[in-house]
Amino acid sequence: MSEIDQATDAAALIEAYYEQGWTDGLPVVPPSDASILAMLSAAGLAGHEVLGEIAGRNTEVIADKAAINAVMAGCRPEYMPVVVAAVKSLCAPAFAYHGPASSTGGSAMVLIVNGPIARRLGINSGNNAFGQGHRPNATIGRAVRLIMMNTMNTRPGFLDRATLGNPGKYAFCFAEHEDDHPWEPLHVARGLKADDSAVTLIASNSLYQVYNQLAAAPEPLLLCFADALSNMGSPNLKGFNETLIVFAGEHADVLRTAGWSRAQVQRFLVERTKRCVADYKRAARMPGAVTEQDETTWRHVFERPEDILIACAGGRAGSWSACLPGWGNKWTRSVTTRIDTTHIDMSQRGGPS
Amino acid sequence: MKLFDPTSKPVEHAVTLAPRPASPKGLRLGLVDNTKFNSDTLLKKLAERLARRHQMTVTVTNRKRSPSHEVDGAGIAALRKQADLVISGIGD
Numbered sequence: 191m192s193e194i195d196q197a198t199d200a201a202a203l204i205e206a207y208y209e210q211g212w213t214d215g216l217p218v219v220p221p222s223d224a225s226i227l228a229m230l231s232a233a234g235l236a237g238h239e240v241l242g243e244i245a246g247r248n249t250e251v252i253a254d255k256a257a258i259n260a261v262m263a264g265c266r267p268e269y270m271p272v273v274v275a276a277v278k279s280l281c282a283p284a285f286a287y288h289g290p291a292s293s294t295g296g297s298a299m300v301l302i303v304n305g306p307i308a309r310r311l312g313i314n315s316g317n318n319a320f321g322q323g324h325r326p327n328a329t330i331g332r333a334v335r336l337i338m339m340n341t342m343n344t345r346p347g348f349l350d351r352a353t354l355g356n357p358g359k360y361a362f363c364f365a366e367h368e369d370d371h372p373w374e375p376l377h378v379a380r381g382l383k384a385d386d387s388a389v390t391l392i393a394s395n396s397l398y399q400v401y402n403q404l405a406a407a408p409e410p411l412l413l414c415f416a417d418a419l420s421n422m423g424s425p426n427l428k429g430f431n432e433t434l435i436v437f438a439g440e441h442a443d444v445l446r447t448a449g450w451s452r453a454q455v456q457r458f459l460v461e462r463t464k465r466c467v468a469d470y471k472r473a474a475r476m477p478g479a480v481t482e483q484d485e486t487t488w489r490h491v492f493e494r495p496e497d498i499l500i501a502c503a504g505g506r507a508g509s510w511s512a513c514l515p516g517w518g519n520k521w522t523r524s525v526t527t528r529i530d531t532t533h534i535d536m537s538q539r540g541g542p543s
Numbered sequence: 544m545k546l547f548d549p550t551s552k553p554v555e556h557a558v559t560l561a562p563r564p565a566s567p568k569g570l571r572l573g574l575v576d577n578t579k580f581n582s583d584t585l586l587k588k589l590a591e592r593l594a595r596r597h598q599m600t601v602t603v604t605n606r607k608r609s610p611s612h613e614v615d616g617a618g619i620a621a622l623r624k625q626a627d628l629v630i631s632g633i634g635d
Contacts, residue, residue, distance in 0.1 A: 290611070
C-alpha cells in the first residue's frame with residue numbers, strides 16, 4: 191500500500207485526494223489503516239485477495255484497493271459485502287465490462303439489492319428509492335463507481351468515453367420493496383433463495399419515469415411502458431436488449447389486484463414493444479426507402495420475456511414507475527451475485543443514514 | 544496522517560511483438576469486425592484498397608460476438624497463423 195505524507199488538517203487531506211485525481215468530483219472520506227481494515231474484516235477478506243479481473247484490459251480488482259475506495263465513498267464497514275458482490279458482477283464474463291463501462295452511451299451501473307442484507311443495512315426501497323438521503327444507497331453505489339475509476343481505469347476521457355453520461359454514474363443503488371411485492375423478489379426470480387442476500391447489476395443508459403394515474407387494469411397501464419420502451423430514440427431498438435422496469439406502489443397494486451403474474455407482464459410487454467420497419471426507416475434507424483411492405487413488417491424490441499427484469503420499489507403513493515433500458519443489445523447481460531454476509535452481525539437492523 | 548492510494552496499475556504481461564514486415568507488398572490480411580454498424584463495410588473497402596495498392600489478400604476474417612467482447616482464443620490463433628497484418632475496427 192503506497193503512502194504519501196500529507197497535512198493533518200482534514201480539509202487539506204480531502205484536497206490532497208482531489209489533487210491526486212482520485213475522486214469522482216465529490217469530497218471523499220480520507221481512509222485510515224483502521225477504517226480499511228474494518229472494511230476488509232466485514233467482508234472476510236485479506237488485503238491481497240483478487241475480487242475479479244477483466245482479462246482483456248489487464249485489470250484486477252484487489253481487495254485492499256476496493257476497501258480504500260469504499261472508505262472514500264463513505265461506506266460503513268458492513269456495506270462492504272455488497273460492494274464486493276457488485277464488483278464480482280462487474281467482472282463476470284456475462285457482463286462483458288468493456289462495453290457498458292467505456293461506451294459513449296455512458297451507462298449507470300444500477301445495483302438492486304435483495305434479501306436480508308437490504309433490511310440489515312437499511313437500504314432504501316421506499317419513497318425516493320432512486321433519490322438522495324440514504325447513506326447505503328448513496329455510498330455503496332458510489333464505491334462501485336470509484337472502484338471502476340481508480341482500479342479499473344474507467345476514468346472520464348480515458349476508458350470512460352461517455353458522450354453525456356448520466357447522474358446515475360455517481361451512484362445508483364436501491365433495494366427492492368420485498369414486503370409489499372406482488373410477486374417473488376427479483377433475486378428469487380433469478381434462481382436464488384428468498385433468504386439469500388444478493389445484488390443484481392444492470393447497465394442502463396437512462397432512467398425515465400412512467401406516469402399513469404387513470405389505469406385501473408394492467409393492459410392500459412402496461413401500454414405506457416411498451417410505448418416508453420419502443421421509442422425511436424432508444425439506442426437499443428434493434429438488438430434484443432434487456433431492460434429493467436421498477437414498479438412502484440400504485441402501479442404494483444393495479445397488477446396485483448388484477449392477479450397478473452410476473453410472466454404475464456413480461457409476455458405482454460414482449461408482444462407490445464414493437465415497431466414496424468417503416469418507422470425505423472422514417473427515423474433513419476434503418477437505411478433505405480420505406481416500402482409498402484415495411485408498414486406491416488414488425489420488429490420486436492425484446493426477444494424473451496426474461497429479458498425484461500421486473501423489480502418493485504418506491505413509495506406507496508403516486509402513479510409513477512420507471513423504465514431503465516439496458517445498454518447495448520446483447521452485448522452485456524445483467525448479473526446477479528449472492529452476497530456473503532457471514533462476517534457481519536445480521537441480527538441488527540438498519541443503520542445511521 | 545497519510546494518503547492511501549486507491550488506484551491500481553494494469554497487470555503487466557510480457558508480450559513479444561511479431562516481426563515487422565519489411566514491405567507491405569503481398570501480405571496476408573486479417574480483418575476483425577467488431578459488429579458495429581458499417582464496420583464490415585469499412586473493413587471491406589480498406590481491404591480492397593490494400594489489395595489494389597499492395598496486392599494484399601484477405602486470408603482470415605473474424606466477426607466478434609459484440610464490440611464489448613474480445614476476440615476468442617480460436618480467433619486469435621487463426622489470426623496469428625493466417626495473417627501477417629490485422630486491421631480491427633471500428634469506433635463510434
